[in-house]
């Protein structure tokens with residue numbers, strides 16, 4: 268196989284680069300005035316997600332402004348539940364709302380995984396536009412939510428602080444819980460596979476609530492589904508790099524890449540970079556993990572913490588990123604300061 272030339276792909280292939288490539292979770296988002304303008308033009312968030320021209324436009328905005336090394340497709344992890352037949356809407360200032368899955372009858376009303384493309388085909392069109400329009404050095408990342416995280420929203424019908432309703436269904440009606448996870452897993456494989464066929468060069472699986480699964484539950488409902496998705500994708504698309512993000516996995520980050528076949532583990536900012544270099548990066552590429560609050564507060568603390576992270580991961584493959592998505596109250600100037608700090612090292 269030919270060696271990759273794009274910096275993100277080189278890091279994912281295990282190369283230690285003198286300067287880590289950089290992109291940012293939620294890099295197209297409300298902290299950018301140009302995003303807010305395009306979102307207003309689209310009408311609302313979901314209309315923006317399903318409008319390929321405008322979704323490609325907001326994906327490109329942070330690339331034009333900052334020259335990030337990767338672009339992440341503009342979409343949302345909750346489009347998969349919608350494609351499976353759940354109702355989905357967003358309440359301004361609050362977040363997502365969905366119809367709930369709490370019984371066998373609710374589960375039975377869902378569509379089969381093979382039907383998702385009726386809803387999701389505009390997303391593949393966005394990927395096709397991006398693979399034509401991105402600068403040649405920029406890597407295009409596709410993504411989906413991990414089954415557990417997506418299930419937490421489908422079961423509760425909204426975001427929850429402790430994923431209580433999903434834990435309750437797991438404990439009280441395990442057959443329905445497991446059937447739901449299985450359905451989401453199948454849909455996710457198909458969805459990511461179509462993104463790859465459309466031109467995504469890397470895919471990332473977001474398990475934002477992995478940290479609330481402990482012990483065996485973590486292995487069964489975070490690690491196993493990630494492994495199934497990664498194995499299936501690599502069978503269909505040999506060599507496709509996958510980034511896994513089992514957020515707040517703590518000690519469970521150790522060995523996660525080896526156990527699932529992920530090429531890179533994304534780290535949240537609750538783990539110490541020096542510890543992670545020793546225990547996680549020894550197995551391959553890591554991504555992360557600056558606290559996103561520095562994008563709000565800036566200053567010398569941002570510079571110091573950015574340098575400490577680059578320094579900690581310097582001896583192995585590393586993609587610089589935040590530990591979670593940038594928030595709407597961030598100052599775009601602080602993003603530039605982070606990038607300048609990384610690139611000056």
Ligand code: CP3
Nearest residue numbers: 292293294295296312339340341342343344362473475592
């Ligand atoms: O990273 C990117 O820039 C790509 C696009 C992207 C979005 N959501 C756009 C978005 C990605 C990768 C996601 C992932 C996502 N969505 C996750 C996993 C990552 C994480 O943050 O933990 C989750 C849990 C969701 C579900 C979701 N979408 C919630 C809970 C919310 C509401 C909270 C909020 O920030 O408003 C969203 C909305 C959402 N998804 C926005 C964006 C830009 C804001 C919508 C708006 O413009 O009003």
